[in-house]
Amino acid sequence: MSVLQILDVGLALLVLAVAVWTIAAREIFGAVVAYVAYGLLLAIVWIRLFAPDVALTEAAIGSGVTGILLVTSGARLKSAGKASAAAKPGLSLHLSAAALSLLAATALAGVILALPEPSPTLAPEARQELAATGLGNPVTAVLIAWRSFDTMLEKIVLLLAVVGVWSVASDRFWGGAPAPLGRANPQGALLLLEQTLVPLGILVGVHIFWVGANAPGGAFQAGAILAAMWMIVMIARASEPPRVNSLWLRLALISGPAVFIVAGLAGIGMAGNFFAYPDGFAKPIILFIEAFMLLTIAATLPVLVAGPPRRSFGP
Amino acid sequence: MTPSTLAGLVGAALVGLGLYGLIVNPQPLRKILAFNLIGSGVFLVFGIVARKGAAAGFPFDPVPQAMVITGIVVAFAASALAVALILRLHEETGQVLLDDENPASLPSEQGAGK
Structure with missing residues (x-):
C-alpha cells in the first residue's frame, strides 16, 4: 500500500x-x-x-x-430543542431503521462495485463543445453552454425557493425585513474578522469568477464566496438583511435567470437556435451571462439564509 | 481498490447513515442534516461515475460533475425552504416536532408569534 x-x-x-x-x-x-x-x-x-x-x-x-x-x-429554535429529547423513538424503530439503512447502503455499494467497464461517458461530446465555446474549463462549458438550459432552470429553482421562503411570512410583516442574523453587540473578534476578511474575500470571489472560464471556479463558487462575505457583514451587524420589497434586491434576484433567458432567445436570431451562441462570440456572451448569475447567486443565498420577513419597519 | 471506488463506497455508507438519521432523529433540523448527508452520498456516487467516464483527454466526465454542482445549490435551496417551514411551524404552534399522533405532548414554550 x-x-x-x-x-x-x-x-x-x-x-x-x-x-x-x-x-x-x-x-x-x-x-x-x-x-x-x-x-x-x-x-x-x-x-x-x-x-x-x-x-x-x-x-x-x-x-x-x-x-x-x-x-x-x-x-432560533434553541429553547424548543431540549423538549424534544423526550420523544425519542423506541429500540424496535432504531433496529428496523438500522436494518433498512444497511440494506440501502449495501445495495448501493453493490451497484458501485458492478459499474460497467468501460463506463458510458459524454466526455468526447463535451470536448467538442469546449472547442466551440473558447473556454478552457470543461465544467463551466457544460454548465453555461452545452447544458445551459438545465442551469437556467436551476436558477429558476433558486428563485422559487426564495418565493417559497418569503411566502411563509406572517401577513403583518409582509414588505418588511428578515430578523437580523447576528446579536445586537457583536464581539471585537467578529468585527475584526469582518473588517479584514470581507475585502479579501470579495477579491477572491471576483478572481474565482474570472478564472472560472479556464480553470476550476466559476459563477457558482464565486457567488457562494461573495454571499458568504455579505453574510459575515450582516452577522457583524454592519448591514441588516434588506426589506423583501426593495427594488434593487428583487432586480438582483431575477437578473441571472432574466439575462440567461434573453441571451437564449437572442440565440434564435443570431445563431438560429434557442441557447445557441454565435461563432466567435460564445466566450464574451458566456462571461456576460455568468456575471449576472454571480450577482443572482450572491444575492439569493443570503436571502434564503435570512428567511422570511419577521419585522416591519416604520413608515 | 482505486480512490474513486473507495469514494463511491463512502457515498453508499453516507446514504445509509443519512437514511438512519432521517428516520430516528425526531428533531426536524436534524432530519434536514440527515437528508443533506444522503444528498452528499448520492453526489459522491455521481463523482465516481464522472471519474469512471474519463475519456477524450479529460480525467473525468464533466457532465455528471456539472450536475453535482447544480445539485448542491438546489439541495441548499430545498434545505432553506424546509427551515423556513419549520420556523413558521414553531412560531404558530410553539412546537418543533412532526409528531401528529401526540400534538399536545409539548406545552407551548415560546408562544405563537411575537
Whole structure:
C-alpha cells in the first residue's frame, strides 16, 4: 500500500466518523459543527476524484452556507430543542431503521462495485463543445453552454425557493425585513474578522469568477464566496438583511435567470437556435451571462439564509 | 481498490447513515442534516461515475460533475425552504416536532408569534 492509498483510506474513515457524529451528536449545534467539518473533508475527497469545481462548491455551499443556515435556525429554535429529547423513538424503530439503512447502503455499494467497464461517458461530446465555446474549463462549458438550459432552470429553482421562503411570512410583516442574523453587540473578534476578511474575500470571489472560464471556479463558487462575505457583514451587524420589497434586491434576484433567458432567445436570431451562441462570440456572451448569475447567486443565498420577513419597519 | 471506488463506497455508507438519521432523529433540523448527508452520498456516487467516464483527454466526465454542482445549490435551496417551514411551524404552534399522533405532548414554550 502506498502512502497515498493509506491517506485515502484514512480520509474515507475520517469522513465516515464525522458523518456518524452529525447523526449521533446530542445537541443540534454540535451536529451542525460536525456537518461543516464533514463538508470540508468531503471537499478533499472531491479533489481526489479530479473534481476541483465540485470541491469548491461543496466547501462553499454544501458545508459553509448550509452550516450558517442551520446554526442560525438552531439558535432560533434553541429553547424548543431540549423538549424534544423526550420523544425519542423506541429500540424496535432504531433496529428496523438500522436494518433498512444497511440494506440501502449495501445495495448501493453493490451497484458501485458492478459499474460497467468501460463506463458510458459524454466526455468526447463535451470536448467538442469546449472547442466551440473558447473556454478552457470543461465544467463551466457544460454548465453555461452545452447544458445551459438545465442551469437556467436551476436558477429558476433558486428563485422559487426564495418565493417559497418569503411566502411563509406572517401577513403583518409582509414588505418588511428578515430578523437580523447576528446579536445586537457583536464581539471585537467578529468585527475584526469582518473588517479584514470581507475585502479579501470579495477579491477572491471576483478572481474565482474570472478564472472560472479556464480553470476550476466559476459563477457558482464565486457567488457562494461573495454571499458568504455579505453574510459575515450582516452577522457583524454592519448591514441588516434588506426589506423583501426593495427594488434593487428583487432586480438582483431575477437578473441571472432574466439575462440567461434573453441571451437564449437572442440565440434564435443570431445563431438560429434557442441557447445557441454565435461563432466567435460564445466566450464574451458566456462571461456576460455568468456575471449576472454571480450577482443572482450572491444575492439569493443570503436571502434564503435570512428567511422570511419577521419585522416591519416604520413608515 | 482505486480512490474513486473507495469514494463511491463512502457515498453508499453516507446514504445509509443519512437514511438512519432521517428516520430516528425526531428533531426536524436534524432530519434536514440527515437528508443533506444522503444528498452528499448520492453526489459522491455521481463523482465516481464522472471519474469512471474519463475519456477524450479529460480525467473525468464533466457532465455528471456539472450536475453535482447544480445539485448542491438546489439541495441548499430545498434545505432553506424546509427551515423556513419549520420556523413558521414553531412560531404558530410553539412546537418543533412532526409528531401528529401526540400534538399536545409539548406545552407551548415560546408562544405563537411575537
